[in-house]
Each structure stands twice: as structure tokens, then as C-alpha cells.
Amino acid sequence: MAEILKEQEHNDIDPLTGTATTGHDWDGIHELNTPLPRWWLWTFYACIVWAIGYWVVYPAWPLLTNSTQGVFGWHTRSAVVTDLDELKLVRGPMMDKLTDASVADIVKDPKLTDFARALGRTAFADNCAPCHGAGGGGAKGYPNLNDDDWLWGGKLASIEQTVRHGARSGDKDDHEGNMPAFGREGMLKPNQISATADFVRSLSGLAVEKGADLALGKQVFADNCAVCHGPEGKGNREVGAPNLTDKIWLYGPEKETIMQGIQNGRGGTMPAWQGRLGEPVLKALVVYVYSFGGGEK
Amino acid sequence: MQAVRTLSLDQAAPAAPGLARLVAAAEVGDPPPGDDIPLYAPRRKIYPQSVHGTFRNIKWAVLLVTLAIYYLLPFVRWDRGPNAPHQAVLIDFPSSRFYFFFIEIWPQEVYYLTGLLIVASIVLFLMNAIAGRVWCGYLCPQTVWTDLFFAIERLVEGDRRDHMHRDGRKWTAETYARKGVKHFLWLMVAWWTGGAWVLYFADAPTLVKELATLQAPFIAYAFIGILTFTTYTLAGHMREQVCLYMCPWPRIQAALTDEYALNVTYRYDRGEPRGSVTRANELRAQGKPAGDCVNCKQCVRVCPTGVDIREGSSLGCIQCGLCIDACDAMMSKLGRAAGLIAYDTDINIKRRMEGTQPFVKLVRLRTVLYAAVIAIAGGIMIFTLATRDSEGISVIHDRNPMFVRLSDGSVRNGYTVRIVNKHLKKREFALGFNGLPATLIDFVGLPPREDGELWIDVDPDQTRELRVVVTDYGLPPPASTRIVFRLTDVATGEQAEARDHFFGP
Numbered sequence: 001m002a003e004i005l006k007e008q009e010h011n012d013i014d015p016l017t018g019t020a021t022t023g024h025d026w027d028g029i030h031e032l033n034t035p036l037p038r039w040w041l042w043t044f045y046a047c048i049v050w051a052i053g054y055w056v057v058y059p060a061w062p063l064l065t066n067s068t069q070g071v072f073g074w075h076t077r078s079a080v081v082t083d084l085d086e087l088k089l090v091r092g093p094m095m096d097k098l099t100d101a102s103v104a105d106i107v108k109d110p111k112l113t114d115f116a117r118a119l120g121r122t123a124f125a126d127n128c129a130p131c132h133g134a135g136g137g138g139a140k141g142y143p144n145l146n147d148d149d150w151l152w153g154g155k156l157a158s159i160e161q162t163v164r165h166g167a168r169s170g171d172k173d174d175h176e177g178n179m180p181a182f183g184r185e186g187m188l189k190p191n192q193i194s195a196t197a198d199f200v201r202s203l204s205g206l207a208v209e210k211g212a213d214l215a216l217g218k219q220v221f222a223d224n225c226a227v228c229h230g231p232e233g234k235g236n237r238e239v240g241a242p243n244l245t246d247k248i249w250l251y252g253p254e255k256e257t258i259m260q261g262i263q264n265g266r267g268g269t270m271p272a273w274q275g276r277l278g279e280p281v282l283k284a285l286v287v288y289v290y291s292f293g294g295g296e297k
Numbered sequence: 298m299q300a301v302r303t304l305s306l307d308q309a310a311p312a313a314p315g316l317a318r319l320v321a322a323a324e325v326g327d328p329p330p331g332d333d334i335p336l337y338a339p340r341r342k343i344y345p346q347s348v349h350g351t352f353r354n355i356k357w358a359v360l361l362v363t364l365a366i367y368y369l370l371p372f373v374r375w376d377r378g379p380n381a382p383h384q385a386v387l388i389d390f391p392s393s394r395f396y397f398f399f400i401e402i403w404p405q406e407v408y409y410l411t412g413l414l415i416v417a418s419i420v421l422f423l424m425n426a427i428a429g430r431v432w433c434g435y436l437c438p439q440t441v442w443t444d445l446f447f448a449i450e451r452l453v454e455g456d457r458r459d460h461m462h463r464d465g466r467k468w469t470a471e472t473y474a475r476k477g478v479k480h481f482l483w484l485m486v487a488w489w490t491g492g493a494w495v496l497y498f499a500d501a502p503t504l505v506k507e508l509a510t511l512q513a514p515f516i517a518y519a520f521i522g523i524l525t526f527t528t529y530t531l532a533g534h535m536r537e538q539v540c541l542y543m544c545p546w547p548r549i550q551a552a553l554t555d556e557y558a559l560n561v562t563y564r565y566d567r568g569e570p571r572g573s574v575t576r577a578n579e580l581r582a583q584g585k586p587a588g589d590c591v592n593c594k595q596c597v598r599v600c601p602t603g604v605d606i607r608e609g610s611s612l613g614c615i616q617c618g619l620c621i622d623a624c625d626a627m628m629s630k631l632g633r634a635a636g637l638i639a640y641d642t643d644i645n646i647k648r649r650m651e652g653t654q655p656f657v658k659l660v661r662l663r664t665v666l667y668a669a670v671i672a673i674a675g676g677i678m679i680f681t682l683a684t685r686d687s688e689g690i691s692v693i694h695d696r697n698p699m700f701v702r703l704s705d706g707s708v709r710n711g712y713t714v715r716i717v718n719k720h721l722k723k724r725e726f727a728l729g730f731n732g733l734p735a736t737l738i739d740f741v742g743l744p745p746r747e748d749g750e751l752w753i754d755v756d757p758d759q760t761r762e763l764r765v766v767v768t769d770y771g772l773p774p775p776a777s778t779r780i781v782f783r784l785t786d787v788a789t790g791e792q793a794e795a796r797d798h799f800f801g802p
Contacts, residue, residue, distance in 0.1 A: 020335075033335075033336070035335050035336055035337050035338035036336065036337050036338065036542075037337070037338055037340060037538060037541075037542055038337045038338060038339050038340065039340060039535075039538065040337075040542065041337050107742065110742070110743075113742045114742075114762075117742070117764075133697055133698065134696075134697045135695055135696065135697035135698055135711075136698075137697050137698030137701075138698075144698065144701065146698060146701040146709070146711065147701050147702065147703055147704065147709075148703050148704050149703075149704045243704065246704035246705065247702060247703070247704055247705065247706040248702060248703075248704050291741045291742050291764060292711070292741075293701070293709065293711055293739070293741055293764070293766040294701075
């Protein structure tokens with residue numbers, strides 16, 4: 001300490017630049033003292049005062065249970081609410097159009113379709129993606145919404161019906177129809193189930209096991225399955241019975257999977273969204289799903 | 298030294314020799330006694346004297362031209378037809394377009410701005426290698442507006458002597474009145490500077506009308522306020538402090554100049570030893586050497602940053618050339634040759650002292666390289682600008698699902714296609730597809746046209762996003778096939794392509 005003070009006693013003038021030094025000496029190197037302009041100092045003080053202003057007008061200091069609230073009454077939460085209100089205002093006219101138009105009218109209006117698809121995309125991600133996948137690609141037991149195979153119909157009106165009222169949802173207008181548990185309920189014996197599974201695979205041209213009793217399978221199918229799936233296995237959209245002759249399998253084409261279905265039955269549910277989502281969002285979802293590419297004319 | 302009341306933020310305080318040398322060497326006080334280290338330096342108010350001459354005229358011309366461009370450019374009209382604004386220079390944020398006469402820049406073409414900045418910086422380098430701080434002395438907005446504010450100040454408060462006398466005396470009602478008028482005029486200039494600024498962002502005549510009738514958007518008034526404040530503060534009050542303390546360019550230019558660059562130079566070979574006219578005559582009579590500098594300090598008094606050019610080039614010298622005019626005027630009165638202060642180099646001074654011929658070497662590796670970079674960068678920009686496509690296509694493959702198996706076993710892929718139309722008229726495009734033999738291309742949500750063609754029309758100067766699904770009816774394709782979307786303007790045949798993939802199981 002004493003040394004530093006001693007060094008500071010001699011504020012030399014640097015001979016080369018003519019500038020005063022701070023008197024500090026590091027191995028013969030002297031620090032030049034180039035003073036800051038005084039307005040800079042005042043600007044610095046002004047910034048400090050300005051910063052104190054922040055404490056006063058915005059929420060700042062933590063207290064025991066809360067924090068100081070600030071005289072502006074600003075809050076991140078209320079800021080979000082304000083932003084959302086503004087967004088609603090901006091979207092208002094288009095939302096009103098969506099509310100008033102039928103889905104058939106919406107797809108005739110390119111601007112409204114674009115708006116509905118944009119709105120539908122976020123609504124789909126929020127509500128539908130957990131089961132149907134982010135792009136509607138589906139999963140085992142959850143239909144792929146991109147393809148041309150529809151359990152309950154792929155026309156705009158059919159999709160709207162399904163979205164509004166769901167399938168096996170308990171809604172009074174929902175889609176009804178279950179695949180019974182033929183095995184568990186004792187309606188079919190294991191050998192009948194196995195033969196039926198082989199027969200179902202043969203409907204879409206898939207390979208069957210050697211020695212499979214396709215004749216028995218055909219008989220069992222005609223007696224038990226054709227009532228819903230149709231005599232040729234083409235399915236029935238009235239009851240949500242899948243077409244068994246195409247290349248698309250809701251649960252999978254493996255024989256074990258088919259046998260599981262016959263043994264324990266099937267009946268995936270889809271909730272009714274009417275009442276849970278607003279009218280424009282419901283319609284936007286219908287248009288969005290329709291525009292995946294599988295929508296039927 | 299007389300007590301000077303100033304309008305600056307500072308109060309009188311002991312001077313620091315280092316800074317004082319820099320800022321106002323001619324008027325500096327004694328360094329403080331003892332070990333009282335001044336950490337903050339007071340500001341010396343500078344009263345630059347008016348001056349007449351070549352460089353002053355050049356500066357007036359530059360000031361007039363640059364300010365006229367700045368204030369009037371927004372009002373220049375440019376007919377682009379019915380589908381674009383008619384303002385020659387317009388930064389259209391709501392539509393995210395930049396219009397500059399016949400050029401229109403989209404946001405994704407912002408690299409033209411990058412190119413422009415590169416060229417601008419190298420031009421700055423080149424200026425520096427040829428004639429020093431040309432930018433600082435003549436073109437910099439800080440210089441131009443400060444010059445304008447000095448002119449107003451002299452008009453109202455008088456030239457250096459009058460102004461200093463009035464400031465130094467007890468202030469009378471007249472002093473206050475003059476200062477009031479000066480600040481009012483400054484604020485008017487600053488206000489109109491801010492007003493011109495916002496006109497670059499909206500249709501100028503409309504905005505002027507809205508501003509006048511108080512119907513303009515709040516943001517316009519806010520920016521006028523900000524620009525008024527900064528102009529009034531920087532050009533009226535901060536002045537040389539901006540150059541000395543805020544601007545990085547004086548520091549950078551020290552690294553860019555070289556011994557061949559022409560700089561405003563005091564030719565000490567001719568000027569020293571300096572002294573009064575009488576003293577010089579005495580010395581000459583005795584056959585001793587005498588310089589041409591009569592120590593009249595005119596060069597210091599006209600300097601807008603308060604430096605003494607006779608101490609050599611320095612950070613504070615913006616090289617505006619006004620000291621040249623002042624010195625030349627004095628030399629002509631004394632009947633001596635002009636050019637005691639002139640654009641010259643240190644090398645030439647040394648050569649003259651050695652008795653060799655001075656020279657100017659503008660073509661040097663440095664200047665040639667700078668010019669080459671400017672030519673190449675500028676050439677690339679002009680070429681790409683002239684040959685850029687007026688249509689474009691970009692494609693994003695669906696991420697989920699990657700592909701869709703249809704009921705008949707065929708495979709379908711979904712794409713989001715964005716078509717760009719940079720023409721200012723509506724265009725029709727056909728979208729083709731290459732890479733797979735048996736495919737069907739389908740546009741989702743595109744209403745069929747009356748003539749049955751699958752053409753996509755895109756509005757003038759707009760983009761259009763489409764969902765496109767491509768179905769492959771051939772043999773199951775390999776896991777991934779390279780494909781090409783080709784966009785064709787139906788009318789002109791202009792084409793654009795985008796590459797992507799078709800995925801299979």
C-alpha cells in the first residue's frame with residue numbers, strides 16, 4: 001500500500017506524448033492518464049438515475065411473498081393477455097367468416113381456405129397430434145389421415161361429423177359400432193379364429209400359412225364378419241368396419257395382430273370435439289384434415 | 298484566460314494537458330499542480346471562425362448536394378405501374394420490400410445490402426489511401442449537419458469574435474434573445490431532419506398530409522422526436538466530441554493511412570522557424586533561416602474541432618481543409634506563396650528538406666487492391682442484380698409422415714411448395730415434376746380452372762404457398778429418389794427449379 005502511494009506521488013509527463021501519467025509504474029512502463037470528457041461522467045450518472053426509474057415503474061425488488069409491483073402496473077402475464085386480445089382483434093373478421101361459412105363454402109374460397117388451414121395446423125398440433133401424429137400420419141390403432149382409406153368417410157361432411165361428434169365417444173350423434181370379442185366371448189374357437197385370420201389376409205393378397213383352412217375361414221367370415229365388413233370384406237363406413245381388401249391396416253397385417261382383433265375385439269375411440277373447441281376452430285380442423293391429401297370429393 | 302460561459306454540460310475545471318493538446322492546444326491552461334490527477338476533462342467550447350476559399354466552397358457544395366438529396370429524395374416519384382408504390386426510394390416494412398428507383402429488393406435478397414456495405418467500406422478505405430479522411434471532412438452526416446448548425450450559429454450570434462465577446466460579457470436580454478433564436482432555428486432544422494427520415498418509410502406526400510393533420514401513426518411522430526433530439530444534440534451541442542470520443546473511425550483510419558496518402562499537412566519545412574513578420578524580416582536580413590508561418594493562429598481559429606494542424610496529423614483533425622483556406626488567405630495578404638498548409642505527405646516534406654523532388658504516388662499496391670475489390674464486389678452485385686430471376690420455387694418435404702401408403706399400395710409424398718413472382722404483374726405457372734416415371738401430381742386446395750389447365754396464378758410481386766402431393770403408381774420406388782420440381786411461366790417460358798426427394802418404404 002505504502003509503495004503504491006509512493007508511486008503516485010510523482011505524476012510525470014510522458015516525454016513522447018506530452019501526456020501526464022497516472023504515476024503507476026510497471027517494470028518501467030507508465031500508464032498515460034487520458035481523461036474522459038466530463039459529459040461522459042454526467043451521462044453515466046444520468047444512466048444510473050434512469051436505472052433507478054426502472055425500479056419505480058416496473059416490478060423490481062423481491063419481497064417476502066411478492067415483489068414490488070411498479071407504478072406502471074406492467075406484468076408479463078397481462079402483457080401476454082393484451083397481445084392475445086390484439087391478435088383476436090386482427091383475426092376477428094376472418095374468424096367471423098369461418099363461423100358463418102359452411103366447410104363446403106370455405107374450401108371454395110382460397111383465402112378462407114388458407115386461413116382455415118393455418119388455424120387448423122395449430123389446432124391439430126394442440127388437440128389431435130397426440131394420437132394421430134404431428135402430420136396426421138397416424139399410429140397403430142389411430143388412423144393415418146393422409147391416405148385415401150377412411151373408416152367413417154373422407155368427404156368434407158363425413159370428416160366434419162367425425163370431428164364434431166367423435167367415434168364411440170358417448171356423444172349422442174357419435175359413430176357407433178364395435179368389433180366384438182369373438183374369442184373371449186366364446187363365439188369362435190381358436191382354430192376358427194386362426195382360419196379366419198388366414199382368410200382375411202388372403203383378401204388383400206397377403207401370403208397365408210401352408211395348410212391354412214381357407215374354406216373354414218371363408219365360412220366363418222360369411223357367418224360372423226360379413227354382416228359388418230361386407231360379403232367381400234370391403235368394409236362398411238356406417239359402422240366403421242374397415243375395408244379388409246386394401247393395403248392399409250389400422251392395427252397391422254400380421255396374422256397374430258388380426259387374431260388378437262378377432263379374439264378381443266376392437267373399438268378405438270375418438271372424442272367429440274364439438275363443445276370443446278370453438279366453431280371456427282372445428283371447421284378449420286376439418287378443412288386442414290381434408291387438405292392432407294386424402295379428402296374425398 | 299477569460300472566463301467562458303458555455304452551453305455544454307461541463308463547468309470550468311482544471312485542464313488535462315494530454316486531452317487539451319488534442320482538443321484545443323492553443324487555448325489550454327497549465328497542468329494542475331502536485332499529484333492531483335484529473336480523471337475527467339472539461340470541455341473547451343470551440344468558436345470556429347468563418348473562412349472563405351476553395352475548400353470552404355467545396356464543403357458548401359457538398360453540404361447543399363447531400364442535404365438536398367436527404368430532404369428531397371422521398372418526394373421523387375417513380376412509376377412502377379399499378380401494383381407497386383410510386384416512390385423512387387422507399388423502405389416498405391409492412392410489405393417487406395425495399396424500392397430504389399428501378400430496383401426492388403425482397404427480404405431474402407438482403408445480401409445486396411451486405412454487398413453494398415462491403416463496397417462502401419472499401420470505398421472508405423480507398424478514399425483514405427488517396428486523400429485521408431475525405432469522409433470525415435466532407436461527407437460524414439455529423440460533419441455536414443454540424444457545419445449547417447455552425448452556419449446558423451454565426452448568422453444569429455455572429456462570427457467568432459462577436460460570439461465570444463457576447464458569451465464572455467454579462468448576458469443581456471439581447472444575448473438571451475439571440476441564443477433563443479439560434480436554438481429555435483436548430484430545433485427547426487433538427488425537426489425537419491427527423492421529418493425527412495420517416496418519409497423514407499411511407500408514401501411521402503400522404504405522410505406529410507397525415508403528419509400535418511395529426512393523423513399519422515404514433516411511430517412516425519416518435520421517430521421524428523428521436524431524430525430531432527439526436528440531430529439537435531449531436532450537431533448543436535456534441536459536435537467535435539462525437540469525432541473525438543464517440544466515433545470509431547478516427548481510430549480505424551490511423552491504421553489505414555500510409556506514408557503516401559495525401560493528408561492536410563502543415564509544411565514545416567517551409568513554415569519553421571515560425572515567428573512574426575518583423576522577426577522573420579530581421580532573421581532574413583541577418584541571413585538566417587526564417588519560416589513562412591507568422592504564428593497568426595488562423596488555422597486553429599477556423600478549425601471546427603479545435604486542433605492545431607501545425608502539430609501534425611492527429612485524432613482530432615477531420616481533414617476538412619478549412620485551415621488550408623485560412624492559411625492561404627493569410628499568405629496572399631503577406632504576399633507569400635499559398636500552400637503552407639496543403640494536401641501533402643510527410644515523405645514530400647522530408648524530400649524537400651533533402652533537396653529532392655516531391656512526388657505524388659496515387660497508384661500503389663494498396664489503392665490498386667482496394668479499387669480491384671470495389672470493381673469485383675460491385676461487378677458481382679451488378680451482374681447478379683441484372684441476371685436475377687423474377688420467379689422462384691422452394692419446396693419443403695413433409696416431415697411427418699415421410700410417405701403415405703394408399704389403399705391400392707401406391708406411395709404418396711406431400712410437399713409444401715412456395716412459388717415466387719417478382720414481376721409487378723399477375724403470372725400463371727405450370728408446375729412439372731421430374732425423376733419418377735409414373736407419377737401424378739395433385740394440388741391441394743387449388744380450385745380447378747374453367748379451361749381445365751392445372752395452372753397456378755400468383756399475384757403481382759407476391760408469393761403463393763401450395764400443398765402438393767405426388768403419387769407414384771409405378772413399382773415401389775427405392776427408399777429415396779431424387780426428384781426435381783420445375784416451374785414454368787406459361788406465357789414467357791421462364792423456368793425455375795427446386796430439387797428434393799421422394800421417399801418410399
